[in-house]
Amino acid sequence: MTTTGTPLVAIVMGSTSDEEAMSGCGQLLERLGIPFEQRVMSAHRTPDKVADFMRTAKDRGLEVIVAGAGGAAALPGVCAAYTPLPVLGVPLTSSPLGGVDALHSIVQMPPGVPVACMSVGSWGARNAAVFAAEILALKYPVIADALERYREEQRNR
Amino acid sequence: MTTTGTPLVAIVMGSTSDEEAMSGCGQLLERLGIPFEQRVMSAHRTPDKVADFMRTAKDRGLEVIVAGAGGAAALPGVCAAYTPLPVLGVPLTSSPLGGVDALHSIVQMPPGVPVACMSVGSWGARNAAVFAAEILALKYPVIADALERYREEQRNR
């Protein structure tokens, strides 16, 4: 399995203006050797694009969804509504309320439809990559190895 | 036009457990002589039901949507994603964070896809009915009259 193989992770975000805040996620997935794809799609502006992408995500081989959004951050929850795959949500700080709004919008999912909320902002973008690796490591030994090396580096830096 | 005619307003909410908190909305619409329908549908558990209802809402004669939800209250925003009709959102207090989460999830909509956020809880449910009447009064003189009587009563109570 290589980074350029069939994507196991999809990184989606509500706006092209979120790409910088989310950039750490793709960089870390690449470093961990996990193939991924990245898309801009909005739960509010392009809901059908989200629904279509998520409905077929599992069948196309994706195993984890990472969704970043700011403000009334509905994207992660809407992804979770359309796919049984684990969805990791990253609250971004793009609105004037500075991320507490996105945090509430992502973490407070109703019973039955979970989203795994990461830290606010760039910390969370990177942690979504690590958490995706932790999930995939249960199944893919090569990812388990890459994750172990990453954790070791964290300890030694 | 009577309350039992073709609905002009749809009241939707995420769960049957929200019916009590939202009850003031229907009661006040009835008092104002505005025909409405009420449905339970969840942006997270039954997203297709929301999408289908909202896509056809305008053509079925609906003119205003009222959506109440608690926690990561995506419902109002998702309604707004699928219909050009004005959507009024009511943040409910059903989660342990007591409504501030629903407030953030409803009010902080990204540019281009507005939701009109009402007060938190039962105040907001009633105000959604009044605000719907204010919108409809621009077009229906009978509603304008009913609204004026209601405002007069408010002044005199």
Add this chain to the structure above:
Amino acid sequence: MTTTGTPLVAIVMGSTSDEEAMSGCGQLLERLGIPFEQRVMSAHRTPDKVADFMRTAKDRGLEVIVAGAGGAAALPGVCAAYTPLPVLGVPLTSSPLGGVDALHSIVQMPPGVPVACMSVGSWGARNAAVFAAEILALKYPVIADALERYREEQRNR
């Protein structure tokens, strides 16, 4: 109906220092072909000006009021007290508390006198224009068409 015709929307704000934060509202109304007027008036410094403007707003042909304010943002609610027209409130970030104060002051209207609260800051200023268009589109087909084009552009950008 042209942008330079009788105003359908009035944009009011508490201070000339709010003009930049609110500028997106007028720009978007213009783009949507909706005639509007813009005024500075304060619920606290010039309450009679607000009362006079709002009492006669409906008779002068206005159909929607947009009111932006920061801090103890009383302006939208006071507008709503004097006119049966729908009032859209935009919480601004001008105070040291950064907008959460204006959000509370605008959204938490008591039962009977609603204000439709938009997002905090410039997102909300633009959304007030879109929401005004959604209201007016119920009555004016040309605005419904302009709104549909705008929504289509949003989907494709």
Add this chain to the structure above:
Amino acid sequence: MTTTGTPLVAIVMGSTSDEEAMSGCGQLLERLGIPFEQRVMSAHRTPDKVADFMRTAKDRGLEVIVAGAGGAAALPGVCAAYTPLPVLGVPLTSSPLGGVDALHSIVQMPPGVPVACMSVGSWGARNAAVFAAEILALKYPVIADALERYREEQRNR
């Protein structure tokens, strides 16, 4: 001067449902021998009543206004807009957000139109009476004496 003389203080509140929360104010003014009157008037439902009362307040001999309100608590600020008398605001806990909304709506007045914000809830209602006494004590020796006795009792209880 007796408690039953021309009122020096007016206690106003937005709703009869606020009377219990505000009751400590009148009780304490009575104990301090300060004549007062109490009225229900709403900045949102009966704005003209507020404007009329406040415009003539000074000429009728009133010297201090106490205004209690919950939620988007515009009443104290609107009182201050219409009278040069000192206005004391008491944020009440009547909304689901529990008083933080009223606190923001009352305390964050723009430069030029102050309101003196007291503590949230019944603590604030009582403190408004004491603060009114502190203001009036500058002018009325009998109130200064009553205030001094009250402060002495506070120290000894």
Add this chain to the structure above:
Amino acid sequence: MTTTGTPLVAIVMGSTSDEEAMSGCGQLLERLGIPFEQRVMSAHRTPDKVADFMRTAKDRGLEVIVAGAGGAAALPGVCAAYTPLPVLGVPLTSSPLGGVDALHSIVQMPPGVPVACMSVGSWGARNAAVFAAEILALKYPVIADALERYREEQRNR
């Protein structure tokens, strides 16, 4: 694989007083046919117990950790420090600050050591079970089937 087989999920919590708040997690895992074990261990009172349990968790066959805690809720993060398994954190409402403290303590993990934060309180306890199932479903078809039935029931209730 049966619910009484080798545990795939460990539910840990800081205090026996958290058992009721967390009870929905075990109940839902049982319903989904996922074998689990449940333990009380505190990051603050019994840190060695946490460290020992987490260091060996993977080798004993566990694949997902669910950790619930209130107040300065360090438990989920400390679990994540000692195991490469995915850790799901549930912020509980046991402290006087009502859960916002636990939310901050769980969600704001530093880059490199993620915790997947669920909703506050009993919603989150149940969602941790569903999210664990989503992770395990990637590997165990029987869990994927159970999860699909659960999601179907959610849609129809």
Add this chain to the structure above:
Amino acid sequence: MTTTGTPLVAIVMGSTSDEEAMSGCGQLLERLGIPFEQRVMSAHRTPDKVADFMRTAKDRGLEVIVAGAGGAAALPGVCAAYTPLPVLGVPLTSSPLGGVDALHSIVQMPPGVPVACMSVGSWGARNAAVFAAEILALKYPVIADALERYREEQRNR
């Protein structure tokens, strides 16, 4: 009475670093022709200085105290503990929490010992001057006149 006469108002603040934030208060008092003095004294570092100043404030002819402080802003409350004069508190934004801490520390005074809390930051510093003028205007016609002119200018700017 001139600005250079016996001070009627004392402006106190906890630190020399607060002087800029509080500068609008003295400037506005000067413009309103109200004589004042300004001192740096800390409830935490120099409590005896505060106690001595406040105990004798009334006898020295002072009639209103303005106290500005940030963080755990005890100064206004401690002033109020030592003098029966009205104390106006200005919450400053000097701490990393940005003023919400000072707001809580100043406004939430226990029953019996009020502080009149102004807006956060420079808005509040200026409003303390206006509110002091409102109090003094009850007794000094010349200040009432200056205040009326100031309010008129506010209306016309």
Add this chain to the structure above:
Amino acid sequence: MTTTGTPLVAIVMGSTSDEEAMSGCGQLLERLGIPFEQRVMSAHRTPDKVADFMRTAKDRGLEVIVAGAGGAAALPGVCAAYTPLPVLGVPLTSSPLGGVDALHSIVQMPPGVPVACMSVGSWGARNAAVFAAEILALKYPVIADALERYREEQRNR
């Protein structure tokens, strides 16, 4: 040294109504064999009592001060202003804002005059006793032993 010897710890609180919230502190000090005294004194109502008590606290043999207060909780900071002894502050939940106000008022002390803030409410009252024991254990072996036994019990319960 016995619990009935010269007090090493003073527990002070602003009001008799705080005694129940603070009761866990004295109970735990007693269990740890640490002699203490308990007093009601208010930074706002009886500031001289606080100043006198704290100025002489060290010379009377006290070594640690525990101060509990709610709302604008100035008491711990004022204690710290008058004594070089370590002051532990316990934010109580007595005000309508539920403890976040007391937390801000106690923890955000300016540089130079620290207060050690404990958890909000009864958790904090008990922790103040344990923290006092941790301080005294540095000097008194018998307290170090009692503390070690307490910690051992915590681990085994």
Add this chain to the structure above:
Amino acid sequence: MTTTGTPLVAIVMGSTSDEEAMSGCGQLLERLGIPFEQRVMSAHRTPDKVADFMRTAKDRGLEVIVAGAGGAAALPGVCAAYTPLPVLGVPLTSSPLGGVDALHSIVQMPPGVPVACMSVGSWGARNAAVFAAEILALKYPVIADALERYREEQRNR
């Protein structure tokens, strides 16, 4: 005893990026003549390093631990889990939520395992040094003298 003797205080922090925020602590300890050591160790990345350091801290002669951390700031609480020495926690502002997250993570310790929380940010770093001195002054007269001189300077600056 000199600053270069056996350390009495250990300053620990979660990341080298926290060194600047914490720098005031070491500087002030040096000025007070208190020998200390400073280490970077993370409760999340290097938990064994924390456990080992804290388990032996008392036997190596340390008497006070100062721990600074941002975000989900588990470090102070984890230190307290492994040592009976008093632990002072400093909430840092390194995360996008600006310190309120670290404040909650540090101050809300469960009963039985206290951490003494200082102010947020650089104020708290300096106050941790002063509070450490207050603790040590109970035992070391030379530190009591240095502390008294420091407090005197504070009064006179």
